[in-house]
Amino acid sequence: MSIPRKRFDTLVIGAGGGGLRAALQLSQAEANVAVVSKVFPTRSHTVAAQGGINAALANVLPDNWHWHMYDTVKGSDYLGDQDAIEYMCRAASHIVIELEHAGVPFSRLNNGKIYQRAFGGQSQDFGGEQAARTCAAADRTGHAILHTLYQQNIRAKTHFFDEFFAIDLIKDEEGYILGAVILSIETGEPYIIEAKTTLLATGGAGQIFRTNTNARINTGDGMAMALRADIPIQDMEFFQFHPTGIAGKGMLITEGARGEGGFLVNKNGERFMERYATHAKDLASRDVVSRSIAIEVREGRGCGPKGDHVLLKVDHLGADVVAKRLPGIRDTVLTFLHMDPVEKPIPVFPTAHYTMGGIPTNRYGQVVAPLGQGAEEPIPGLYAVGECACVSVHGANRLGGNSLLDIIVFGRAAGNDIIDFLKENRFHRPLDEGSVDQALSRLARWDQRGEGESVDALRQELQQTMEDYCGVFREEKVLQEGVNKVKAMEARLAAVRIQDHSSVFNTQRIEAMELENLFDVALATVTSALARQESRGAHSRVDYPERDDEHWLKHSLFYKKDHRLDFKPVRTKPLSVDSFPPKPRVY
Amino acid sequence: MKFLIYRYNPEKDQAPYMQEFTLDNIEPGMMLLDALLRIKADKDETLSFRHSCGEGVCGSDGININGSNGLSCITPLSQLKQPVEVRPLPGLPVIRDLVVDMSQFYQQYRAVKPYLIVHDPEPEIERLQSPHDRDKLDGLYECIMCACCSTACPSFWWNPDKFRGPAALLQSWRFLADSRDQATAQRLEELEGAYKVFRCHTIMNCVNVCPKGLNPTKAIGNIKKLMLKRLI
Numbered sequence: 170m171s172i173p174r175k176r177f178d179t180l181v182i183g184a185g186g187g188g189l190r191a192a193l194q195l196s197q198a199e200a201n202v203a204v205v206s207k208v209f210p211t212r213s214h215t216v217a218a219q220g221g222i223n224a225a226l227a228n229v230l231p232d233n234w235h236w237h238m239y240d241t242v243k244g245s246d247y248l249g250d251q252d253a254i255e256y257m258c259r260a261a262s263h264i265v266i267e268l269e270h271a272g273v274p275f276s277r278l279n280n281g282k283i284y285q286r287a288f289g290g291q292s293q294d295f296g297g298e299q300a301a302r303t304c305a306a307a308d309r310t311g312h313a314i315l316h317t318l319y320q321q322n323i324r325a326k327t328h329f330f331d332e333f334f335a336i337d338l339i340k341d342e343e344g345y346i347l348g349a350v351i352l353s354i355e356t357g358e359p360y361i362i363e364a365k366t367t368l369l370a371t372g373g374a375g376q377i378f379r380t381n382t383n384a385r386i387n388t389g390d391g392m393a394m395a396l397r398a399d400i401p402i403q404d405m406e407f408f409q410f411h412p413t414g415i416a417g418k419g420m421l422i423t424e425g426a427r428g429e430g431g432f433l434v435n436k437n438g439e440r441f442m443e444r445y446a447t448h449a450k451d452l453a454s455r456d457v458v459s460r461s462i463a464i465e466v467r468e469g470r471g472c473g474p475k476g477d478h479v480l481l482k483v484d485h486l487g488a489d490v491v492a493k494r495l496p497g498i499r500d501t502v503l504t505f506l507h508m509d510p511v512e513k514p515i516p517v518f519p520t521a522h523y524t525m526g527g528i529p530t531n532r533y534g535q536v537v538a539p540l541g542q543g544a545e546e547p548i549p550g551l552y553a554v555g556e557c558a559c560v561s562v563h564g565a566n567r568l569g570g571n572s573l574l575d576i577i578v579f580g581r582a583a584g585n586d587i588i589d590f591l592k593e594n595r596f597h598r599p600l601d602e603g604s605v606d607q608a609l610s611r612l613a614r615w616d617q618r619g620e621g622e623s624v625d626a627l628r629q630e631l632q633q634t635m636e637d638y639c640g641v642f643r644e645e646k647v648l649q650e651g652v653n654k655v656k657a658m659e660a661r662l663a664a665v666r667i668q669d670h671s672s673v674f675n676t677q678r679i680e681a682m683e684l685e686n687l688f689d690v691a692l693a694t695v696t697s698a699l700a701r702q703e704s705r706g707a708h709s710r711v712d713y714p715e716r717d718d719e720h721w722l723k724h725s726l727f728y729k730k731d732h733r734l735d736f737k738p739v740r741t742k743p744l745s746v747d748s749f750p751p752k753p754r755v756y
Numbered sequence: 757m758k759f760l761i762y763r764y765n766p767e768k769d770q771a772p773y774m775q776e777f778t779l780d781n782i783e784p785g786m787m788l789l790d791a792l793l794r795i796k797a798d799k800d801e802t803l804s805f806r807h808s809c810g811e812g813v814c815g816s817d818g819i820n821i822n823g824s825n826g827l828s829c830i831t832p833l834s835q836l837k838q839p840v841e842v843r844p845l846p847g848l849p850v851i852r853d854l855v856v857d858m859s860q861f862y863q864q865y866r867a868v869k870p871y872l873i874v875h876d877p878e879p880e881i882e883r884l885q886s887p888h889d890r891d892k893l894d895g896l897y898e899c900i901m902c903a904c905c906s907t908a909c910p911s912f913w914w915n916p917d918k919f920r921g922p923a924a925l926l927q928s929w930r931f932l933a934d935s936r937d938q939a940t941a942q943r944l945e946e947l948e949g950a951y952k953v954f955r956c957h958t959i960m961n962c963v964n965v966c967p968k969g970l971n972p973t974k975a976i977g978n979i980k981k982l983m984l985k986r987l988i
């Protein structure tokens with residue numbers, strides 16, 4: 170079959186904040202760049218980010234990047250790579266100011282500077298008083314940033330392929346990545362995009378869990394594409410459960426609600442976080458707050474007729490603060506709970522939120538893997554940034570406000586590194602037809618007709634299983650069962666059939682390929698979780714309740730082939746400052 | 757609960773038609789999107805529609821519901837008269853079922869130069885903006901580009917290539933109203949003529965349907981006022 174081919178210097182897969190920031194850097198440098206996204210760019214999930222982006226601007230309280238770095242290392246439960254963390258925290262102020270210059274409508278202080286609020290896990294002076302480091306545009310920061318980046322890309326004349334679905338990467342025998350095979354959702358036609366460099370910015374994989382704060386499109390496609398190209402994915406056992414999703418439904422209530430003075434209570438009206446984190450209370454790190462809520466509920470102090478959630482109070486803040494600082498969450502609560510948070514507390518429960526793990530990269534955004542010479546060798550032509558990547562700045566637990574920062578900092582850095590790479594690699598390498606055929610056969614597989622299990626039913630079963638067997642609290646027996654179940658379900662994939670075989674806007678075929686991706690990511694997650702015999706950050710093992718630095722201060726790498734696990738050391742040496750050695754984590 | 761859904765598959769159907777579906781076990785709090793997803797999963801997998809965030813922030817799922825435009829994900833079933841008639845957004849070419857071709861809508865958005873234009877050199881820190889000036893952007897920057905407004909606007913139906921439409925004009929005003937932007941004259945010049953702005957006859961359909969509670973009519977009024985002021 171001859172399929173249309175297009176050639177670009179750089180192919181960016183994903184038009185969230187990470188992809189768009191990289192594309193902007195490239196377009197401004199007049200590289201020839203194509204951005205492919207399965208949804209129109211402003212519909213990417215970055216749009217849903219609420220609370221803000223961290224930078225030590227010190228507009229409200231004293232601050233500096235080194236304190237930010239300390240909080241991030243501690244928040245990561247010492248699994249974060251300290252060179253990448255230093256790089257990110259140092260770059261943060263400049264990055265946010267650049268966003269402001271680009272037009273982001275940040276909220277303002279009386280002196281005209283960018284408004285900053287308190288968020289969880291933030292401190293002044295290496296663990297001292299609460300800091301206020303999160304730069305916000307009301308509670309719609311992600312929307313403000315994503316739209317601004319899209320707008321600036323219009324200005325820079327970036328080339329967009331809207332509503333195109335990336336099926337798989339193209340790779341040659343020597344291991345170079347040469348672009349991707351993509352599918353026009355509108356016409357059902359496949360295309361080959363040849364590129365000297367390919368950047369994955371496909372976002373997270375929250376859809377592996379049933380109740381989650383993520384959009385339906387967050388199916389881990391980039392991670393699965395990497396796995397299928399024999400690239401391992403890193404630290405997948407670390408999945409963040411956000412303490413305050415609306416109970417049973419999953420919509421997020423930003424940590425900013427607690428940053429503005431909100432707090433959690435149990436059925437006795439007790440402000441229970443005071444018991445778990447004497448100092449930081451409701452603004453302790455997310456893993457700590459989520460576990461505390463789960464314990465309250467488990468020990469019978471949950472609220473509601475089933476005692477299955479706790480309450481988040483913002484009703485004492487007054488209508489003005491809520492209208493000004495939290496208008497979006499007020500709308501959400503009004504719409505989905507038919508009540509006004511100005512009058513009544515909000516029922517919340519920990520909800521699957523953020524994929525800390527992902528495609529391993531260095532701080533230039535280059536994808537790295539052990540290729541025989543060392544643990545971190547760049548895969549030529551392949552980059553990854555954002556939630557699909559693992560640089561790793563979040564380690565075992567991400568701090569609120571650090572992900573928007575991560576996507577912008579490393580989106581920009583990857584753009585710059587790609588510009589250098591292009592200078593040295595001026596020509597397209599010959600296309601590898603075998604690799605193209607493999608991607609196309611993945612598409613063709615869904616042409617099979619007849620009766621079979623449905624995509625929707627199998628996805629729901631997978632999501633429920635991940636929630637039941639790989640949730641906030643984990644243990645050997647349950648995880649092992651989880652692995653077995655997911656494997657058994659994966660075997661059933663071959664018998665799944667779709668009923669829609671038309672070409673034009675066939676959403677069922679897209680969902681089918683997304684389900685394949687979810688399986689790869691779910692297996693990586695539960696397998697890595699079973700292997701890690703310690704508790705660190707978001708990964709809490711009831712059977713191994715302590716952190717074990719002697720054996721487990723290392724990153725895990727999961728391979729698709731044989732579901733093999735490998736490990737590599739944490740980069741504990743920062744770029745210029747002293748490293749922060751592991752210490753007990755108290756908030 | 758009964759639904760009548762617009763169906764059209766260009767590969768199979770000569771003409772569009774309405775198909776009836778019935779769903780049992782409607783739970784309290786269910787949104788129209790939940791119903792569409794259930795219909796797709798249990799009754800007819802070939803039904804096509806866009807959706808993503810499920811909470812009214814991505815703007816993917818603008819459709820026409822009982823004659824009025826809205827987002828399926830934040831429209832409660834309890835508010836809807838039966839049978840619920842679901843159609844694609846009016847006035848744009850239908851690709852399939854509830855999916856419309858939004859190219860013209862995006863074209864008009866791009867045409868208003870929806871980005872901040874500043875000629876002064878960039879300061880080392882953020883550009884200062886008073887809270888008062890920043891407040892002027894509220895009700896403008898929140899637009900999610902769902903196209904509910906423009907596809908409810910008669911003037912846009914008749915002249916989708918010439919009249920910018922409420923969504924694009926709201927964005928135009930978002931930058932005109934930004935104390936940091938320095939392209940006022942250029943922006944206004946580019947909106948001159950009988951069509952781009954002046955096709956708006958203040959019918960207010962756009963305001964009535966905006967799921968984010970924004971007010972394009974007011975923004976358009978502000979643009980007209982500013983244009984007049986510059987004439988004098």
Ligand SMILES: Cc1cc2nc3c(=O)[nH]c(=O)nc-3n(C[C@H](O)[C@H](O)[C@H](O)COP(=O)(O)OP(=O)(O)OC[C@H]3O[C@@H](n4cnc5c(N)ncnc54)[C@H](O)[C@@H]3O)c2cc1C
Nearest residue numbers: 183184185186187207215220221335372555556570572573
């Ligand atoms: C509700 C919510 C609130 C949040 N609030 C905050 C906050 O306040 N502060 C903070 O720092 N972080 C926050 N986060 C986290 C943060 O928003 C995300 O981690 C971040 O936006 C991810 O950006 P991204 O660019 O990596 O991916 P995304 O924005 O998810 O974009 C992924 C892109 O990839 C495309 N794509 C995916 N697969 C394919 C494919 N197969 N083919 C083609 N295109 C594809 C999609 O279309 C999309 O364009 C929040 C997250 C959620 C869910």
Ligand code: SF4
Nearest residue numbers: 909956957959960962
């Ligand atoms: S007020 Fe103007 S823009 Fe809005 S619907 Fe009427 S004619 Fe269209």
Ligand code: SF4
Nearest residue numbers: 899900902903905966
């Ligand atoms: S103004 Fe309102 S209705 Fe129009 S596109 Fe924006 S959000 Fe949608």
Ligand code: FES
Nearest residue numbers: 808810814815829
């Ligand atoms: S699904 Fe995103 S707005 Fe409705």
